Amino acid sequence: MTRYEEIAEGVITLINQGVLRPGDRIPSIRSASRSHQVNPLTVMQAYQLLESQGWVAARPQSGYYVRARLVKRMAVPEMTRPTQQSVELDVSDFVFDILEATRSRSAVPLGSAFPSPWLFPHERLSRSLTTAMRRIDPWSAVTNLPPGNDELRRQIALRYLAAGANVPVSEIVVTAGALEALTLCLQAVTQPGDLVAIESPTFYACLQAIERLRLKAIEIPTHPDEGVDLVALSQALLTHPIKVCWFMTNFQNPLGSLMPDCKKQALVDLLARHEVPLIEDDVYGELYFDRQPPRQTKSYDEKGLVMHCASFSKSVAPGYRVGWVAAGRYSQAVQRLQFMTTLASSIPPQVALADFLKYGGYEPHLRRLRRALATQLAMTSDAIARYFPEGTRLTKPQGGYFLWIELPVMVDAVALHRLALSKGISIAPGPIFSAKREFRHFIRLNYGHPFTEQQEMGLATLGELIKGMMVSST
Amino acid sequence: MTRYEEIAEGVITLINQGVLRPGDRIPSIRSASRSHQVNPLTVMQAYQLLESQGWVAARPQSGYYVRARLVKRMAVPEMTRPTQQSVELDVSDFVFDILEATRSRSAVPLGSAFPSPWLFPHERLSRSLTTAMRRIDPWSAVTNLPPGNDELRRQIALRYLAAGANVPVSEIVVTAGALEALTLCLQAVTQPGDLVAIESPTFYACLQAIERLRLKAIEIPTHPDEGVDLVALSQALLTHPIKVCWFMTNFQNPLGSLMPDCKKQALVDLLARHEVPLIEDDVYGELYFDRQPPRQTKSYDEKGLVMHCASFSKSVAPGYRVGWVAAGRYSQAVQRLQFMTTLASSIPPQVALADFLKYGGYEPHLRRLRRALATQLAMTSDAIARYFPEGTRLTKPQGGYFLWIELPVMVDAVALHRLALSKGISIAPGPIFSAKREFRHFIRLNYGHPFTEQQEMGLATLGELIKGMMVSST
Numbered sequence: 001m002t003r004y005e006e007i008a009e010g011v012i013t014l015i016n017q018g019v020l021r022p023g024d025r026i027p028s029i030r031s032a033s034r035s036h037q038v039n040p041l042t043v044m045q046a047y048q049l050l051e052s053q054g055w056v057a058a059r060p061q062s063g064y065y066v067r068a069r070l071v072k073r074m075a076v077p078e079m080t081r082p083t084q085q086s087v088e089l090d091v092s093d094f095v096f097d098i099l100e101a102t103r104s105r106s107a108v109p110l111g112s113a114f115p116s117p118w119l120f121p122h123e124r125l126s127r128s129l130t131t132a133m134r135r136i137d138p139w140s141a142v143t144n145l146p147p148g149n150d151e152l153r154r155q156i157a158l159r160y161l162a163a164g165a166n167v168p169v170s171e172i173v174v175t176a177g178a179l180e181a182l183t184l185c186l187q188a189v190t191q192p193g194d195l196v197a198i199e200s201p202t203f204y205a206c207l208q209a210i211e212r213l214r215l216k217a218i219e220i221p222t223h224p225d226e227g228v229d230l231v232a233l234s235q236a237l238l239t240h241p242i243k244v245c246w247f248m249t250n251f252q253n254p255l256g257s258l259m260p261d262c263k264k265q266a267l268v269d270l271l272a273r274h275e276v277p278l279i280e281d282d283v284y285g286e287l288y289f290d291r292q293p294p295r296q297t298k299s300y301d302e303k304g305l306v307m308h309c310a311s312f313s314k315s316v317a318p319g320y321r322v323g324w325v326a327a328g329r330y331s332q333a334v335q336r337l338q339f340m341t342t343l344a345s346s347i348p349p350q351v352a353l354a355d356f357l358k359y360g361g362y363e364p365h366l367r368r369l370r371r372a373l374a375t376q377l378a379m380t381s382d383a384i385a386r387y388f389p390e391g392t393r394l395t396k397p398q399g400g401y402f403l404w405i406e407l408p409v410m411v412d413a414v415a416l417h418r419l420a421l422s423k424g425i426s427i428a429p430g431p432i433f434s435a436k437r438e439f440r441h442f443i444r445l446n447y448g449h450p451f452t453e454q455q456e457m458g459l460a461t462l463g464e465l466i467k468g469m470m471v472s473s474t
Numbered sequence: 475m476t477r478y479e480e481i482a483e484g485v486i487t488l489i490n491q492g493v494l495r496p497g498d499r500i501p502s503i504r505s506a507s508r509s510h511q512v513n514p515l516t517v518m519q520a521y522q523l524l525e526s527q528g529w530v531a532a533r534p535q536s537g538y539y540v541r542a543r544l545v546k547r548m549a550v551p552e553m554t555r556p557t558q559q560s561v562e563l564d565v566s567d568f569v570f571d572i573l574e575a576t577r578s579r580s581a582v583p584l585g586s587a588f589p590s591p592w593l594f595p596h597e598r599l600s601r602s603l604t605t606a607m608r609r610i611d612p613w614s615a616v617t618n619l620p621p622g623n624d625e626l627r628r629q630i631a632l633r634y635l636a637a638g639a640n641v642p643v644s645e646i647v648v649t650a651g652a653l654e655a656l657t658l659c660l661q662a663v664t665q666p667g668d669l670v671a672i673e674s675p676t677f678y679a680c681l682q683a684i685e686r687l688r689l690k691a692i693e694i695p696t697h698p699d700e701g702v703d704l705v706a707l708s709q710a711l712l713t714h715p716i717k718v719c720w721f722m723t724n725f726q727n728p729l730g731s732l733m734p735d736c737k738k739q740a741l742v743d744l745l746a747r748h749e750v751p752l753i754e755d756d757v758y759g760e761l762y763f764d765r766q767p768p769r770q771t772k773s774y775d776e777k778g779l780v781m782h783c784a785s786f787s788k789s790v791a792p793g794y795r796v797g798w799v800a801a802g803r804y805s806q807a808v809q810r811l812q813f814m815t816t817l818a819s820s821i822p823p824q825v826a827l828a829d830f831l832k833y834g835g836y837e838p839h840l841r842r843l844r845r846a847l848a849t850q851l852a853m854t855s856d857a858i859a860r861y862f863p864e865g866t867r868l869t870k871p872q873g874g875y876f877l878w879i880e881l882p883v884m885v886d887a888v889a890l891h892r893l894a895l896s897k898g899i900s901i902a903p904g905p906i907f908s909a910k911r912e913f914r915h916f917i918r919l920n921y922g923h924p925f926t927e928q929q930e931m932g933l934a935t936l937g938e939l940i941k942g943m944m945v946s947s948t
Contacts, residue, residue, distance in 0.1 A: 096810055117612035126607040129822060133600040138591035140793060176650050176816040183815050192666065192688075208814045214666075319614060319821035336570055340682045341657050342650035346820045347793035348603060 007036055007046035012055060015066055018386070022378035023451070024066045026056060067378065077393045077406040077442070079229065082200035082219035084236060087435050089211035095204045095432045098414075101421055108458030111417070111426030113253075115401050115448025117318060119369055124360050125317055129352035136351055145344045146335040148174025148324070152354035156324055159357075165299035167308075167326045173334050174324045174345045178283045178311035180338070181325035183209050185279045185307040186246065188333040190215055194243040197236060199228050201404075201433035201442070203253040203281065206246050210435075217435045218242065224395045224404060227252060227259035230266055237274045244277050250294050251284035254433050254444035255404045256397030258288075261295040268300040277305045277330065283323075286315040286366055288399040289374040304328030312353055316365060320349040372450070373401050379451035380459070387463030389470060401448030407441045410473040411466055416443065419465050425458045481510055481520035486529060489540055492860070496542040496852035497925075500530060542855040551867045551880040551916070553703065556674040556693035558710060561909050563685035569678045569906045572888075575895055582932035585891070585900030587727075589875050589922025591792060593843055598834050599791055603826035610825055619818045620809040622648025622798070626828035630798055633831075639773035641782075641800045647808050648798045648819045652757045652785035654812070655799035657683050659753045659781040660720065662807040664689055668717040671710060673702050675878070675907035675916070677727040677755065680720050684909075691909045692716065698869045698878060701726060701733035704740055711748045718751050724768050725758035728907050728918035729878045730871025732762075735769040742774040751779045751804065757797075760789040760840055762873040763848040778802030786827055790839060794823040846924070847875050853925035854933070861937030863944060875922030881915045884947040885940055890917065893939050899932045 001009070014020040026032075029047065033040040047064050050056045056064040140149070147153065153172045160167040175181040182205070190196065192214035198206055200219035210217050218240055221229040227249055236242060249259040249267070259267070271278050280297050288294055298308040307330055311323030322345065327334045338344070356362060380403065384394060393406035407413065413429035420427050428446075430439025449455060475483070488494040500506075503521065507514040521538050524530045530538040614623070621627065627646045634641040649655040656679070664670070666688035672680055674693035684691050692714055695703040701723055710716060723733035723741070733741070745752050754771050762768055772782040781804055785797030796819065801808045812818070830836060854877065858868060867880035881887065887903035894901050902920075904913025923929060 092810075092814070096813075120612070122607075122610075122612050126604070129607055130600070130604045133596075133603055136596075138594065138596050176820070177818075179814075180816045205814065212811075212814055321816070321818060321820040336566075337686075339570075340566070340653075340679065340686055342654045342795070342816060344651075344795060346650070346795040346823045348822050348826070349820045352822070 003038055004042045004045040004049065007032070007038070007043060008049045011046070011050055015055060020066050022066050022382040023375040025062075026064050026066060028063055075393045076395060077224050077404065079223045080200045080221050082221060082438065083436070084218060084220070084232070086195050086216045086218045086240060088216055089207055089435055091204070091432070091435065091437065092208045092211050094437070095208060098417065098429065098432050101417075101426070107421065107424050107426040108454055109426055109449055110445045110458060110462070111428040112446045112448070113428075114318060115314065115373070115446070116450060118450070119372055119448070120316060120318060121360070121365050125320075125352060125356055128355040128360050129348060132351035132355040133348055136347070140347055146173060146338045147331070148172070148345055149347065149350040149354060152322075152350045152357075153324075155354055155357040160296075160298065160326065163293060163296055163299065165296050167298060171326050171328060171331045172324055173327055173331060173338060174322065174350055175338065176323065176342055176345055177313055177321045178281060178309045178323035179205060180342065181309040181311075181323050181334075182206070182246070182279060182281055184334045184337045184341070185309060185325055185327060185330065186210075186213060186215070186244070187337055188327075188330045189244045189277050195241055197233065197242045197245040198435070199247055199252060199255075201254055201430065201439055202435070203248065204432045206281070207435055219435055222252070222255060222257065224255050224257050226263060227255075227257040228267070230263065230270060233267075234270055237270070237276065242274075242276055244279060245271065246279045246281065248281045248284070249297055250282055251287060251397060251400030251402075253284070253400070254402050254428065256395045256400050256402050258294055258398050264295055264297050265300045268297050268306065271305055272303050275305070277307060277328075279307045280309060282308055282310045283314045284400040285310060287370060287373060287401065289370055289377075290398055294399070298326060301328060307334075315369070316356070316362065317349070317353060320353065321346070322349050322353050373448065376401070376447045376449070376451050377403075380445065380447040380455070383456055383459040384445075384463075387460045389463065389467050401446055403445045403447060405443050405445060407443065407466055408470055409441050411441045411469050413439070413441055413443050416465060416469060419469075420462055423461055423465070425462055427462065477512060478516045478519040478523065481506070481512070481517060482523045485520070485524055489529060494540050496540050496856040497849040498540045499536075500538050500540060502537055540852075542852040542859070549867045550869060551698050551878065553697045554674045554695050556695060556912065557910070558692060558694070558706070560669050560690045560692045560714060562690055563681055563909055565678070565906070565909065565911065566682045566685050568911070569682060572891065572903060572906050575891075575900070581895065581898050581900040582928055583900055583923055584919045584932060584936070585902040586920045586922070587902075588792060589788065589847070589920070590924060592924070593846055593922070594790060594792060595834070595839050599794075599826060599830055602829035602834050603822060606825035606829040607822055610821070614821055620647060620812045621805070622646070622819050623821065623824040623828060626796075626824045626831070627798070629828055629831040634770075634772065634800065637767060637770055637773065639770050641772060645800045645802060645805045646798055647801060647805060647812060648796065648824055649812065650797065650816055650819055651787055651795045652755060652783045652797035653679060654816065655783040655785075655797050655808075656680070656720070656753060656755055658808045658811045658815070659783060659799055659801060659804065660684075660687060660689070660718070661811055662801075662804045663718045663751050669715055671707065671716045671719040672909070673721055673726060673729075675728055675904065675913055676909070677722065678906045680755070681909055693909055696726070696729065696731065698729050698731050700737060701729075701731040702741070704737065704744060707741075708744055711744070711750065716748075716750055718753060719745065720753045720755065722755045722758070723771055724756055725761060725871060725874030725876075727758070727874070728876050728902065730869045730874050730876050732768055732872050738769055738771050739774045742771050742780065745779055746777050749779070751781060751802075753781045754783060756782055756784045757788045758874040759784060761844060761847060761875065763844060763851075764872055768873070772800060775802060781808075789843070790830065790836060791823070791827060794827065795820070796823050796827050847922065850875070850921045850923070850925050851877070854919065854921040854929070857930055857933040858919075858937075861934045863937065863941050875920055877919045877921060879917050879919060881917065881940055882944055883915050885915045885943050887913070887915055887917050890939060890943060893943075894936055897935055897939070899936055901936065
């Protein structure tokens with residue numbers, strides 16, 4: 001064994017002992033060369049070896065950090081296989097019962113749908129709010145009726161442009177969070193009884209909207225890495241009267257899947273051939289961990305069929321309830337629906353965000369947020385690998401803040417949810433993400449909170465509970 | 475003629491010549507006694523005579539002011555007589571076409587649905603926004619999910635209490651303006667095809683909501699002074715499967731009618747006997763001109779059937795889009811619907827209003843606002859009396875900022891709307907307030923803007939246009 005291999009082996013031992021954990025910075029080249037009394041180039045060779053084996057990752061100007069060792073230890077869940085029949089839904093009350101149980105602030109928030117509020121720049125945003133309200137023309141209360149504040153819509157259009165999508169300002173409607181955008185879009189293109197294609201699993205708000213509007217759903221097989229299966233979708237489009245698709249191509253909730261760019265292009269082309277609109281829920285698109293942002297379906301949309309819904313709730317301003325939709329050919333229909341349901345979006349949060357986007361340092365904030373989430377993912381995945389039983393499968397999200405976990409098949413996720421809650425831990429059980437209450441032994445965990453001892457204890461307890469359920473079921 | 479009668483006659487002459495106009499203060503008793511060289515008691519006798527004849531009104535500590543002379547010159551429209559059949563609606567696009575034409579800021583805003591933005595305390599509100607956001611707990615983004623910010627809901631409950639209604643905080647759901655509250659309430663108690671009892675004429679947003687939710691409407695005769703006719707309603711409840719009533723008992727839009735307190739009690743009792751809920755749209759309730767506020771239907775509601783919807787948009791904070799509903803027994807249903815459509819109301823406007831209600835001087839602001847609107851009503855009514863043709867009938871609202879005007883029968887209000895718009899004047903034509911496009915020769919005028927020369931010119935031009943249409947139709 002050469003010297004540099006010995007040094008690398010030493011680091012691996014520290015990692016395996018849990019002394020060095022995912023997200024930890026390993027000693028700098030300079031300090032390691034001093035402590036091992038070797039040439040810095042030897043240390044660099046050691047670290048490059050560790051990097052090539054996937055133990056550590058280099059961050060420019062910062063050093064080497066321990067990576068999560070998921071690939072080595074845990075398998076990924078397989079492509080989902082929902083029965084492809086259209087169904088009417090009856091899940092809403094079930095979802096509410098689960099969600100209301102998870103709202104307690106004291107619980108370890110692994111079941112939460114929200115990231116930690118401490119990750120967001122409240123003070124800077126409040127300054128924007130103050131400044132912008134000082135400058136505002138009182139007439140804006142009337143002139144900012146749908147489609148919303150002009151400057152904010154212009155700022156949003158500029159971000160589309162930077163991301164490679166040419167979206168005219170006139171297409172953009174500001175809404176009360178992405179959820180209003182999504183439900184308005186769904187109403188704009190459906191009548192009761194119509195069929196909506198959705199992913200499987202699906203964000204429960206999508207299921208609830210479909211149920212509330214008396215629509216029917218068809219679940220399309222979805223891959224935990226790459227998102228919805230286009231072959232299955234293509235088949236469904238031929239055999240079912242699908243009126244609209246509601247998908248999340250970026251960091252899907254709950255899977256965390258990211259549809260590759262070329263597949264997005266294929267998706268848009270497929271839907272264009274069938275003249276079927278796409279409602280895209282893209283609230284996590286800014287939370288990518290790669291160097292490059294994922295492309296948006298909107299950038300491939302030549303026929304105006306894509307209604308791209310997003311918001312600032314997950315990226316900078318939770319609680320402001322400012323979302324939007326670039327609604328393509330459906331823009332006027334969406335505006336009219338909004339005029340009839342909430343009239344318009346609140347002005348102060350809109351002007352605050354317009355100011356923040358211009359002057360507040362949105363990009364540096366996003367970079368910090370992405371780094372924090374990536375670290376939290378590494379820490380959380382590692383803890384799961386340590387505490388959860390053999391046979392657990394885990395997704396490897398490239399963005400967002402949700403992990404989708406397949407537990408051993410005898411574990412009932414809803415029972416686990418109740419048990420965990422009694423120990424002060426919330427989780428999101430798989431069946432709330434399914435039109436037919438499938439994913440009985442799956443859970444979604446939130447890693448959007450700083451990885452504290454409380455988080456680690458919560459995951460350890462959860463692991464014990466799962467193991468206990470396995471024993472009692474045998 | 476006695477000396478004091480001579481003095482009174484002199485004032486009447488000045489009023490008839492238009493030198494003194496409604497809202498003008500007439501000379502003080504002291505200055506009049508000097509200029510007429512009489513004892514102040516003689517002037518006081520003269521002024522009391524003028525007051526008893528309805529020419530002037532005394533304001534404590536302020537003097538005597540010229541009253542609008544509607545009673546003398548103009549009749550009031552009669553009770554409406556809609557055909558009492560239930561109907562499906564098809565008015566929404568028609569309403570949009572009219573509304574979109576009236577949104578230009580340059581037009582004389584007689585057709586506007588909004589009062590002048592200059593009547594509201596923007597700067598004071600912005601201060602509340604800044605202060606409240608500085609104090610806010612970032613976690614509130616999660617904890618203020620439906621039903622909304624606790625402190626704001628407590629402040630709203632305190633106002634109910636002061637108005638004589640005991641409404642528990644738990645019943646109150648904060649919404650995106652009253653419109654979201656109203657549409658959520660309607661969804662909470664109906665299925666498509668259900669029948670809704672409404673006033674005639676009706677606020678167009680109510681018609682649009684009924685159409686959008688695929689409900690049917692039955693229009694109840696409504697009196698321009700006292701609101702919906704309870705005998706007719708009682709009859710309709712016996713003969714039709716009415717699922718819910720949607721009424722405005724305070725300063726109805728467009729009539730301006732105010733249901734007397736005893737009639738409100740009777741309405742609530744009648745609906746309680748039939749177990750039919752009432753959705754009350756009470757956005758103008760704070761804008762009363764009398765010394766006493768009108769009672770709220772909620773204060774008579776013992777069975778939790780009244781869903782009282784209101785907002786701050788018309789009283790203090792247009793553009794903030796903060797409304798609420800005290801939803802009685804339907805509170806949880808409304809919360810769940812909100813969770814599925816917009817998730818929750820924006821936080822900054824809620825905490826700003828909570829602060830403003832506590833510290834911002836809401837009551838003094840309301841008193842100023844009511845005085846301004848009362849004066850604008852007097853000026854506007856007087857101008858209409860001067861410029862509109864014989865046969866015009868005009869309501870005498872005791873609050874709010876809308877006048878409902880019956881024009882001579884040959885005048886087509888929609889044609890007048892188009893003609894007026896070409897002259898830079900907006901109006902709201904009667905048919906947009908009707909399920910069957912009735913009220914063909916009625917218009918709603920907004921007096922919520924300071925009575926400037928531009929307003930007066932607008933009304934004069936409108937009078938000429940109406941007269942021209944009468945000539946061309948003969």
